[in-house]
Amino acid sequence: MTKTFPFFGSASTPQLGPFEQQVLRQIWSRGSATVRELIENCEIHQAYTTVMTTMDRLYKKGLLDREAEGRAFRYSPRISEEELQRDAALDGIRQLLGSGDTASLPLSYLVEALSDHDAQLLDELQSLIERKRRQIKSSESKREARDQE
16 A cells, blocks of 8 residues: 655645655665666656656755765655654644634544544543643643742
């Protein structure tokens, strides 16, 4: 199954097209690669210049690092697939929460989607919420103690 990243496009998660996603997946799976390596291994079936331009765009979007290797560049991922998915999900949720007058309506959609997908996820969501509340309370307590000193 091919994963796609439903990017909305923002400062932290640039919008990616299907070919950019394909190239990025290949770099993640290999660890690093040159344009020629991706083409020669028959992993990508595009012209050299198309792949080169795409990898340069991913570099400019901050998703790849590159080092000179002879007359070419060796590209490597700047962030992991999990980090990119996390950033995309957070951006999407932030957009959803900011889309209406009340945040409770989009939250109800999230709960509905979770329960339709897997009721066990609701229990996991509740555990995550409780853990986050404890972290927030702990941070607030520490801040208050510092302020009183």
